[in-house]
Amino acid sequence: MITVYGFSPSGNCHKVRLALEQLEREYRWVEVRSDDGSTRTPEFLAKNPNGKVPIIELDDGRILAESNAILWWLAEGTTLLPDDAWQRAQALGWMFFEQYSHEPCIAVARFICGWTPLDSPRRAELPVLREKGRAALAVMERHLQANDWFTGPSYGIADIALFAYTHVAGHGGIGLAEFPAIVGWLQRVTETPGFTPMAAPDAFAARRIAQST
Amino acid sequence: MITVYGFSPSGNCHKVRLALEQLEREYRWVEVRSDDGSTRTPEFLAKNPNGKVPIIELDDGRILAESNAILWWLAEGTTLLPDDAWQRAQALGWMFFEQYSHEPCIAVARFICGWTPLDSPRRAELPVLREKGRAALAVMERHLQANDWFTGPSYGIADIALFAYTHVAGHGGIGLAEFPAIVGWLQRVTETPGFTPMAAPDAFAARRIAQST
Structure with a gap:
């Protein structure tokens, strides 16, 4: 277990x-x-x-x-990761992109909006985080204009990694309206077998998010 | 090729x-x-x-x-990556640690010191980057007190990933004197077959580093 x-x-x-x-x-x-x-x-x-x-x-x-x-x-050894070495490396590349260029902007903007006081000095970071977050989303959008998934020919762990914070980018004040290919991909992810939604922020965090965005 | x-x-x-x-x-x-x-x-x-x-x-x-x-x-398929699935995952864990908790502090402090003007506003970030960089080094030090390498039982790509900026942490003003296990590991890395040193900063960057640390 x-x-x-x-x-x-x-x-x-x-x-x-x-x-x-x-x-x-x-x-x-x-x-x-x-x-x-x-x-x-x-x-x-x-x-x-x-x-x-x-x-x-x-x-x-x-x-x-x-x-x-x-x-x-x-x-490893499941359908969530391809067997082909090059596709595996590409999936891993997207996962490192997620942790270096995506999460530190999009997740951190969300954290600041929902889990820090409304007068936190960290809120001064938001404009730059949102700009960098949109740049990361633009990289994803470009990929999705020519590909359905990030893990090779089918859904897998690079999609899971990127879905995690992309689908709640709005919590940090980063809208997805200008990224239609991302919106389509998010929808496809929610339709995969066994999809389980993420827990919503608690009421206190949700209220802060509403007041921040 | x-x-x-x-x-x-x-x-x-x-x-x-x-x-x-x-x-x-x-x-x-x-x-x-x-x-x-x-x-x-x-x-x-x-x-x-x-x-x-x-x-x-x-x-x-x-x-x-x-x-x-x-x-x-x-x-993949070489001595730089173990075959065992758990050891491979641990190596990957250290490589994500490197990109999330280590490089954005230690490499960025070095970049600011060597590759931005001496009056750059980015230099205000240095105290926090150095504090977080030392915290990342403390995590590595603790691992190295009980293990020789980061890639499992022998040298490999997690060691290469962590060596890259650890061995030049001083360029960003982060000294290694308080991390003796790291100093020993850096020495072991330089003794591996085919080790090739990193190019030094050019004279202009080197002068800025000397003026920043």
Whole structure:
């Protein structure tokens, strides 16, 4: 049995849940908030010295961190990851794009809007984050004008990785109206077998998001 | 034949050169500076819409972006990547750690010190980048107190990925004196077969680094 430590409204954490659901794997979910210091306790740091969720733990105590590495490990040998070496490398390229050029803008803008006070000095970062987020979306849009998926010829873990925060980009004030190919792809993702929606932000975060965007 | 488009003093680009050298692969290197707009020309954006080096191009025109995805593709089936699925996932976890928690602090601090004017407003970012960079190094130090390498039981691509900017952390004003296990690991990396040092910053960047740290 796999134990996931994760914060349900986090896109990085939801990646792991979505893959497990779509692969019909059994798992146990332990909720660990990433906005209240729970990932910085001595107990959690003993599991992941980098102090981040998600992580997975196996029954023998072995731990794997980093959402996209977890996706890769879960997907090996399944339909969520192609066999062809070049396609696998392209999928991995999109997953590194997600963590370097996409998540630090789109997810962070969402976090600031929903999970920091309305007078937080971090809100000064929003204009730049939104501009960089739109640039990342433009790269995705261009790919989707010629391709249906990011994982090769069919849906897979690079799509899961990019779906996580793209579908809630609006929470950070980044609209998708100018990206029609992305909107079509998001719809296709929701129609894949076993698709499971991400937990909505709680009422407090939802109110902040509404006041921020 | 593989063509690499890269900027020689960039750690992300050097990763690809080091792996190719250690794997004794033939390649052609096309120098593309990342500090003068060369990665933003229409010609380059046609190759990588994300406007970043390194990329590799095959003889048939296929292109792969993202340094760590390139490392993975080059290393498949070689001694630089283990066969065991769990060890491979751990290596990948360290490579995502590198791109998310390490490079955006340690490499960016170095870039600001060496490749922006001495009065650049970006220099205000340095204290936070250095603090976060030291936190990333502390995570590596803890791992190296119990392990020789980041790629499983032997040297491989996660070590190449983390070596790239760790060994020049000082260029960004982040000293390694408090991380003895890292210093030992850096030395072991330089002793691996086929090790090739990274190009030094040019004289202009080197002078700025000396004035910044």
